Amino acid sequence: MVYDEQHLSSNMISEDVRDQFESRPATARIYILAPFLPQLAVREAFLEGTLFNRVQSYFHAVGGRIYICGFGDTDGRRPCIGIPFTVNSENEPIEEAAVEIDLELIHGWLFDLFDRYSGRVSAPPGVHFGKSSGKHSDKFLRVSNVTLSSKSCAVIGYCTLGSIIGAQPKRIYVDTAPLISVAFAVEKIALANAIWELPVQITSFSSYGGLAKLPAASNRDVILISASTSGGLVSKILEKGFQSGNIATLFFLASSENAVCGEANVCNLTFYPGRNFGYPFLENYPADNCKFCRDNIFLAELEGDQFLLEKRSVKKLMIKKATQKPDAREVLEFFSRRGFFEVQLYADSHRESIFSIDANSILSHQDVRSPLLRLIKRFTPSPLTYLIVDGISIATVKILLSESGYSGIEDLNIVPSTALSTLPSVPGGSALVIFGVLDDFSRARDINAQLRAIVSKGIVAYVAALTIADSAEYLADLKMFLCYGELGRDTFTFASAHNLMLPRRGSEVTSWELERDLLIKLKADSPGLVEFSARLDVIENSGVCGSNLFWSGSGAELAIKPDFAYLNSSKNPELISQGDIFAVISNLLATSRVNERGLNAPIIVGKEPIKWTQSIYGHTLLDPRNFEDYNDDILRGAFLRSALSSELNYCHDDESSSKIFFVIQAQILGWGQGRGDSLPEFLVALTTGRLTLSPVYISQIKLLVHSTALPEYLVVLAANI
Secondary structure: OEOOOOOOOHHHHHHHHHHHHHHOOOOOEEEEEOOOOOHHHHHHHHHOOOHHHHHHHHHHHHOOEEEEEEEOOEOOEOOEEEEEEEEOOOOOEEEOOOEEOOHHHHHHHHHHHHHHOOOEEEOOOOEEEEOOOOEEEOEEEOHHHOOOOHHHHHHHHHHHHOOOEOOOOOEEEEOOHHHHHHHHHHHHHHHHOOOOOOOOEEEEOOHHHHHHHOOOOOOOEEEEEEEEOOOHHHHHHHHOOOOHHHEEEEEEOOOOOOOOOOOEEEEEOEOOOOOOOOEOOOOOEEHHHOHHHHOOOEEEEOOOOOOOOOOOEEEEEOOOHHHOOHHHHHHHHHHOOOOOOEEEOOOOOOOOEOEEOOHHHHOOOHHHHHHHHHHHHHHOOOOOOEEEEEOOOHHHHHHHHHHHOOOOOOOOOEEEHHHHHHOOOOOOOEEEEEEEEEOOHHHHHHHHHHHHHHOOOOEEEEEEEEEEEOOHHHHHHHHHHHHOEOOEOOOOEEEEOOEEEOOEOOOOOOHHHHHHHHHHHHHHHOOOOHHHHHHHHHHHOOOEEOOOOOOOOOOOOOOOOOOOOOOOOOOOHHHOOHHHHHHHHHHHHHHHHOOOOOOOOOOOOOOOOOOOOOOOOEEEEEOOHHHHHOOOHHHHHHHHHHOOHHHHEOOOOHHHHHHHHHHHHHHHHHHHHOOOOOHHHHHHHHHHOOOEOOHHHHHHHHHHHHHOOOOHHHHHHHHOO
16 A cells, blocks of 8 residues: 555555455455655554554454565665564554565566556557667557656655665666656655655666766766666666666566566566566567568657557558549550560669669650650750760760751760769850659759759750659659759759659569569479479569569469550550559559649648658558459559558458458459469468468468469468468
8 A cells, every 4th residue: 555645644544454455355464655754654653543453353364464664774775674563362563573575576566557557568550669779679668657646656766765775876867757756756765764865866868869978977876777678778877887786677578588687676577487467578679680670560769758659540542543643644655555664673772763664765766756856956055065865875865866956966065974074164054964764863963963063154954755753742842953043943944755653662672572582482492383483584584574573373474454444455455564554553553642643733832742651640551442443463463563561561450451361362262263363463472571461361361272272383372471
């Protein structure tokens, strides 16, 4: 029973004891803790009144005791002790010799307090924590949840003071600001019980981030650490010379059997055999080898006890007719069926787009060249000092200039963008920069920066055959950067013959890279399955390709069927490549991620545009209805390949997992009738971890595959999920 009152009465204790016996008649031991009062005042209140009349009938039956909690004096420490009282047949109190309170009992008290106020915080679905120690976990210990009353601080402070060296300290340091309340409680208890003579200075040093700010160590300094799972902070503080007996970890939950947290552990929250309380080990992972990061669970960076994470909202990206903008449809119709859209199967850090579109190839077509020729005629400065080409051959540029009617081509200084540093400066000069496919905006900015020095106070015009951007804002930023100069936002000129919205690559590896690693393993484990060897040969020998992007079904390669809403599939359907379909779906997803605003959407200055991404506040998923409504196998494969792995992370959304399961179930059951051609794509996505479902549905898929007559390679794929 804990009392934080300034004045303790015998009636208060007596009534509380009565209530305790009425609710739990078999109680054998009761501890009275009033640490903010001198022990003499507690004893007076304890011995007055009718307390021992109330307890006589109970204690004679169970041999019970009531204890006054205080402090002993042993080898420089002031351990927590209990002075036991029982009662004789005349209802008179009998005082017995003081005993140290069993540490396991103290740990049990504090565990109950910690658990009652939810000190162990679990991450919301789809999130894991990056702690200040640098470790990752799906749980962390928040002591501020527990220190919400003076009674709680009294219990923690009393047990803490009993675990550290009892000498008067010079300073108290706490690792997080919420722990200052506990430090004040420790100080008040020590002064009330004449353990310390003077108040002390209390300072927070902000955990790992503030270690460098700790002053030189003193043997009289006390350090309170709110919580730990590995003891790492204690080790770093010891390295700075502080005394181990004065470094108290209030709550410790081990991350492994070998984890320890120093000499003064106020409460060990860890369950182990023989205990009837405690939590299992709290698993931590190093940042560079975190299983949650590998599973694409969103990382929320935490600093101490700062953040309160609640259940995240879920935004589901649904593709519909309005998602495709007219300008995007026009460009996709213009560029498809020509073999232009090829995909980089493996990451290239120098490119921002996953698509590899060869500028020389697209400009070999007269109808593609024509819009660019008009821009060259319109914006070429006269006279022209330098012609800079990027991503396009000089031979192709000369053809363009010839067709545009430019005279003096042979005398023109045509320079690739990689050789800009060799050009002499011509103040007041002019330059024309021709981009084939402008998808690397950092490269464009670099060219711009160099030209400002080469043709300072001159004229520069930028033209592109095709510009790829992932949002209207990103394209507007590029135009602003290239055009802004000493005369304002229209100092220079930028124009593009065609613009197309496609997503930027980001840091995520491609699905084909993950597939290659999987196939290498499967080929080694099952060398007799030719399907794995054949598929591995395809994707290893084709770093860039517009076909064979997806696994074939039970028959031929996946291809679009008639009546495709987002491309005219009645016009030369045999020429529509898998790369074309992948580009169409990628455009739709890029548009959906920015709240269905195309590249021509108006830009509102000062207003942050909506962009649906993962954050600590929300989870963005590809709506499962896309797989239900767009049932062409090639479209399902394109969705699985073009979506981010976080957008396919359905494991924390049971409704979405259920819908995806039923789609896959229909594929499995329909394989024998030729209706499940996207099944290999689903199984590869599951096995590589890009697509995740609730565990119960994974088990059902494996069981269903095992019990259905499917080719052996599909059975092996499912077994490796």
